[in-house]
Structures are given as structure tokens and as C-alpha cells.
Amino acid sequence: MGYDLVVVGGGPAGLTVSSILKHYNILVVEEHSRPGYPKHCTGLVGEYTARFYVSLLGGDIIDNRYRGAIFHIGGKRYIIESRSGKPLAYHINRPLLEEKLYERTIGLGHEVLLSTKAKPDSNSGVVVEDRVLKPKYIIASDGPLSIFKKRIIGSKPRYLVGVQRVYRGYGFRREYFHITYLPGIPEFFQWLVPLDDDIVLVGYAVYPYRRFDPEKIFSSIARVTGVDIGGVVESYGGLIPLNKPLKKPFINNIFFIGDSLPASKPYTGGGIYAIAYLAPSLARSIELDDPEIYMERYSSLRRRLLLERRVVEIFRMIDYSIPARVLNALYKSSIDPSKYYDYHLGLIIETIKHLPSILVNYM
Numbered sequence: 001m002g003y004d005l006v007v008v009g010g011g012p013a014g015l016t017v018s019s020i021l022k023h024y025n026i027l028v029v030e031e032h033s034r035p036g037y038p039k040h041c042t043g044l045v046g047e048y049t050a051r052f053y054v055s056l057l058g059g060d061i062i063d064n065r066y067r068g069a070i071f072h073i074g075g076k077r078y079i080i081e082s083r084s085g086k087p088l089a090y091h092i093n094r095p096l097l098e099e100k101l102y103e104r105t106i107g108l109g110h111e112v113l114l115s116t117k118a119k120p121d122s123n124s125g126v127v128v129e130d131r132v133l134k135p136k137y138i139i140a141s142d143g144p145l146s147i148f149k150k151r152i153i154g155s156k157p158r159y160l161v162g163v164q165r166v167y168r169g170y171g172f173r174r175e176y177f178h179i180t181y182l183p184g185i186p187e188f189f190q191w192l193v194p195l196d197d198d199i200v201l202v203g204y205a206v207y208p209y210r211r212f213d214p215e216k217i218f219s220s221i222a223r224v225t226g227v228d229i230g231g232v233v234e235s236y237g238g239l240i241p242l243n244k245p246l247k248k249p250f251i252n253n254i255f256f257i258g259d260s261l262p263a264s265k266p267y268t269g270g271g272i273y274a275i276a277y278l279a280p281s282l283a284r285s286i287e288l289d290d291p292e293i294y295m296e297r298y299s300s301l302r303r304r305l306l307l308e309r310r311v312v313e314i315f316r317m318i319d320y321s322i323p324a325r326v327l328n329a330l331y332k333s334s335i336d337p338s339k340y341y342d343y344h345l346g347l348i349i350e351t352i353k354h355l356p357s358i359l360v361n362y363m
């Protein structure tokens with residue numbers, strides 16, 4: 001059967017686009033046997049992303065809301081809370097996200113091939129189960145190690161390795177997540193995110209060449225946050241891409257979206273926002289046969305990400321906790337942090353505007 005569109009990768013990026021496109025003959029190819037598995041994500045998102053997925057998939061996709069964040073830096077605690085009455089952040093249930101997107105995709109009459117790996121064909125096609133398919137368009141939503149990007153653009157993936165454990169936990173408030181900055185890990189922060197009244201997701205991310213004892217890191221995060229952790233319920237992890245976002249999000253008939261671009265937020269590594277931001281325009285581009293619609297939307301996001309990235313790379317070299325301290329100083333100057341969860345460039349602009357009071361409030 002001939003397909004108009006082959007989507008390679010049934011993660012949130014590929015499945016979001018396939019669950020929006022109605023009048024198209026689509027094949028989604030996913031190498032794993034179950035959408036959403038193996039798990040890898042923390043699932044923290046801001047207002048924009050939460051709204052987008054709730055309107056697409058219904059309210060049960062969000063299973064926790066956070067009023068604030070507690071940063072632990074050099075023995076001090078900084079509490080940042082939403083001032084708008086809306087949550088500062090939301091927890092999106094990750095396997096449920098993919099499961100619902102998968103059901104929606106199937107419900108629209110599209111085909112999904114699980115347990116199947118696709119690869120690029122040298123002639124603008126895609127090889128699936130030893131057959132060369134020549135759809136009009138291909139979406140390479142094949143994640144941080146995208147084989148399409150590697151073959152077609154030739155860039156080498158750079159990433160952090162994220163390691164996470166779900167623990168039984170005690171002595172925390174469900175509506176606050178914690179961020180720590182352990183000495184010896186300058187490249188990223190660590191997190192402790194309540195999932196329920198007695199369950200927390202604890203994690204850290206490091207360069208792939210680093211060797212750490214996970215037990216020591218997890219117990220340090222618990223000690224610094226003051227949360228008692230008990231038995232491990234589950235362990236999983238994944239890759240957080242560090243590459244620059246591609247200049248152009250398509251080449252010939254191949255579109256990139258999600259971590260294959262990558263378009264994750266440079267400071268937090270959060271990638272679901274960009275998927276929610278870009279997927280509707282990619283779907284429109286395909287429907288109207290006009291790649292420029294996607295290009296325009298992507299370019300505006302990329303400009304922002306590149307600026308944020310420049311700033312983040314400086315802090316990665318000096319001290320990764322500086323943005324959190326600056327955020328705390330801005331918070332004391334009355335900004336509402338919930339407005340900036342997905343818009344870190346806005347924080348950079350606010351920092352420039354409030355520089356004198358930040359210097360006073362910094363410590």
C-alpha cells in the first residue's frame with residue numbers, strides 16, 4: 001500500500017503530528033513494542049504544553065500540579081511560587097501521553113507498525129521491513145539519536161545521560177518539586193519531583209563519559225532536599241540532547257521534529273514544549289503542501305533557543321546554579337515565575353531590566 005506520509009518514531013513528537021493529521025494516509029513506525037516504553041522522561045511541563053495536551057487528549061493526562069519549586073543551593077533553600085494562582089508547572093503522565101496519542105492515531109485510521117525499525121533510503125525514501133517506501137513526506141521523529149539526521153545531515157549527537165528512580169518517599173509536599181546542584185556535577189541540576197502523596201521521581205543528568213555511583217547521588221539528593229526516600233519502585237533513564245537546533249527543520253521531503261531537531265529548552269532539557277509548539281504547524285505544512293508554514297514557526301522558536309543556549313553554556317562553565325539564584329532575585333522583585341516556565345528568554349530580558357535590584361537580592 002502506498003502512504004502519503006511515513007512517520008519514523010512513535011514518541012510524543014511523531015504521535016502528536018500523526019494524531020492531528022486527519023486527511024492523510026499515514027504509517028507510523030516505532031521500534032519498540034509498546035508506545036511510551038521504555039520510559040525516560042520526568043514529565044514536567046508548563047502551562048502552554050499542559051493546555052495543548054489537555055485540549056487534545058483530555059484532563060487525565062495531567063496527574064499533578066506544582067505550586068512552586070524549591071531550589072537547594074550551597075546549603076540555602078530558595079522557594080519560588082506561582083503568583084498567578086495557576087500552577088507553576090504540571091506533571092504530564094508520560095506513558096499515558098504516548099498511549100493516548102497512539103489510540104488517537106489509530107482512531108483516525110492511520111497505521112502504526114510496532115517493533116519495527118525504519119531507516120533512510122538513499123533516494124528520499126524509507127526502508128521498513130526490507131521494503132523501500134516512497135511516501136510524499138517523511139517525518140523523522142526518531143529522537144536524540146536520529147538515524148535520519150545522522151545519515152542525511154551527518155551531525156554527531158551530543159547529549160547528557162539522564163538517570164531516574166521512582167522511590168517511595170516521606171516528608172515532602174506534593175505541590176512542590178525540588179532542584180539541587182550537587183558539587184562535582186557542574187553540567188546539570190538534579191531533581192526530586194513528587195508524583196503522588198508518597199511517591200517521588202528523583203533524577204540527575206551527566207555527560208556520558210562521567211562515572212558516578214548512582215547510590216551516592218540519589219542519597220545526596222534526598223539528604224539535601226530533606227526528603228526521606230524508601231524502596232525503589234522503578235528505574236529508568238534516557239538522553240537529553242545538547243546539539244544546536246538544526247538551521248532548517250526539513251530537507252527535501254524529510255521533516256524533523258522533537259529531539260531529532262533537537263528543540264529542547266537549553267537549561268532544563270524539556271522537549272515536550274517544542275513538540276506542542278511545533279506539531280500543529282508541521283501538520284498544517286503537510287496538509288497544505290507548504291513547508292514554509294513550518295519553517296516560519298520553527299525559526300521563531302529557534303531564535304529564542306539559540307539565545308537561551310548561549311547564556312546556558314556560559315553558566316554550564318561557571319556555575320549552573322546562577323540562573324536559579326537570579327530567578328530568586330527576580331522573584332523578590334515580584335515577577336510571576338509561572339509566566340516564564342517555557343519562556344526562559346523572558347527571564348533573560350527581565351534580568352536585564354531589573355539588574356540593579358537583582359544585584360541587591362542575588363544572595
Ligand SMILES: Cc1cc2nc3c(=O)[nH]c(=O)nc-3n(C[C@H](O)[C@H](O)[C@H](O)COP(=O)(O)OP(=O)(O)OC[C@H]3O[C@@H](n4cnc5c(N)ncnc54)[C@H](O)[C@@H]3O)c2cc1C
Nearest residue numbers: 009011013031042043044118143162238258259270271272
Ligand atoms: C531523563 C529525562 C528527563 C526528561 N524530562 C523532561 C521533562 O521533565 N519535561 C520535558 O518537557 N521534557 C523532558 N525530557 C525530554 C523529553 O522526554 C523529550 O524531549 C521527548 O521525549 C522527545 O520526544 P521525541 O518523540 O522527539 O523523542 P523520543 O521520546 O525519544 O521518541 C522517539 C521514538 O522513536 C523511536 N525510534 C528511534 N529510531 C527509530 C527507528 N529508526 N525506527 C523506528 N522507531 C525509532 C524510539 O523508540 C522512540 O520511541 C526528558 C528527557 C530525559 C532523558
